[in-house]
Amino acid sequence: MNLSVIGGGSWGSTLAQVLTDNGHSVLVYDINPVYVDKINHQKHPFFDEPLKDIKATNNLKEALEFSDLILLSVPTKAMRDVLKEINSLINSKKSFVNVSKGIEPETLKRVSEIVKEEINPENLENYAVLTGPSHAEEVILRKLTLLTSASDNPEFAKQIQCIFSNDTYLRVYTSSDLIGCEVGGAVKNAIAVVSGILSGHGLGENARAALITRGILEIIRVVKVMGGKTETAFGLTGIGDLIVTASSENSRNFTAGKKIGSGINASKAVEESVQTVEGIRTIQAMHLLSIEKNIELPIIDIAYDVIFNNLSVEQAVAHLLTRDLKEEKLD
Template sequence: MSKQKIAVFGAGSWGSALAIVLADNGHEVRLVGRRAKQIDEINGNHTNNTYLPGITIPTGIKGFTEAKEALCDVDAVLLVVPSKVIRETVRSLLPLLSKKTPIIHASKGIEPSTHKRVSEIIKEEGLGSDQMGSITVLSGPSHAEEVALRQPTTVTVASEDDEAATYAQNLFMNQQFRVYTNPDLVGVEIGGALKNIIALVCGVTNGLGYGDNTKAAIMTRGLAEIARLGVHMGANPLTFSGLSGLGDLIVTCTSVHSRNWRAGKMLGEGKTMEEVLEQMGMVVEGIRTTKAAHELANETNIDMPVTKALYSVLFEKIDPYQAAEELMGRVKRNEVESLYDL
């Protein structure tokens, strides 16, 4: 693939790690962040120690604080910002893009007020239309810290446009970062968003002192309810047995690298949601997504007991022990039922 000019919005750990992958592949990367001090560090010291301590930022990455400058003559845009600022980010970019430009996003979440997926928000705000280029999502089991260390990683790119998915695959694919394509945009986005809920719950169980049996139960039953809601929204059920379903669930629910798992552990240890967020100092996407998924489950009459239990802890201030007891004390069920009635 010829050298491409890529503007990456979001200079946190994941945005920086993906920028490193692109730079390793010989592309010109413009990494956009809001804090001048951080961008000066990237350009001057070739480090981003707040988010990727100990990692050298390749010289093929240049930091920017001004979107207009970063977008000059770009071939593609990569959005790696928290889902809560996707709308305002897209609104700011739209008047600056003068040509049809592929939009790739690696953000995970569902908007509570509208219950829209990230690609739906991007398109609603004016990008991803026929005139402005296609939308592709990149998702899968991938801790930023390990990607930045060039450890073997596999992810999925999904788009309604096969050519767009292949373009993204070619941008990122290398010996350490293997990229698959998937036509199921809905399923990949749903899997990537809802696994953060299950990771939070797994963290809570660790904080309560429970062990591997409990974690295995939460992950397995959590995957079942992710698939239930995803299929209802139009996803292919096979997607949830792949990288953006089972794979992402494993890596996020079992690792100390996972901010959702760490946040859940603090909740299980007795901290309030406000205390957790203050101590984390970073966005915990699963909290916001829990609210959206709980509302969606109620609206669609989809059974999501793990999500419901977490919602009661986060937003109804139910004690985690009580929520766990209520989850275990539900009526008896048959495990092997239809996908819709699990």
């Protein structure tokens, strides 16, 4: 098959390689001419591992004409504008697979909702999210990885499963819970930032285990309020992705959090990352959601105060520890 990859950064270029490994043809589009040039010289923009048989362009129209299956791998912050541009350039039906993990703070919308708003319905054939525990650093080395493809159209979820799966390092499951999968992938980044903050502040593995456990409950509350299924949070796209992101030095979100925990200002921590850090915006979005929907998200709410209101990490930890003592409820 032919596929167009929109966003040739860390993840987009890595997935382009997966697709090529699986026998498909890809054309990568990116706005950054340096990345386009690197890819065309079979160099990954971020990693040492060489690419093989991948072409790139900085002409979006050319990328869209290359195929009817579009992989979206730009940061969520850029997603709406990129989709507007795509919509102005297409005049036939396209299917979209999103691999970005975020929620728009201004609207509290998931990427599937943004796609529906920005792409004319007559040009929108199918939509799926492909998500799960998958640091690009490992996938590019062909290290074993499991993902989930979720769509409202089970046939399309299966098609994406077949396109991305291979016998050597990548296995894709399907899910019909698009909302649960999208929310899990986005909100785990928020918790991963907090995990980094704890680590940067000198706290240990007990604190991290506690955070992951209590953090998944916050993910479940968001999944429920947004209309997804609780059980999805216990799968690859929820707890699976939370574990890998909240405990890995490969994670941009964890790394940004670690800097904040060691005293660096949040916007500086994000600026210092050449690659996308989604979790800070997701903390902002989830804090607004907790107010709007009156749901209890104590970890995310206090992280919001640390990041946006200069609350110290000591004060944040003290706040969490002095909440009313209660029974451990798992919902």
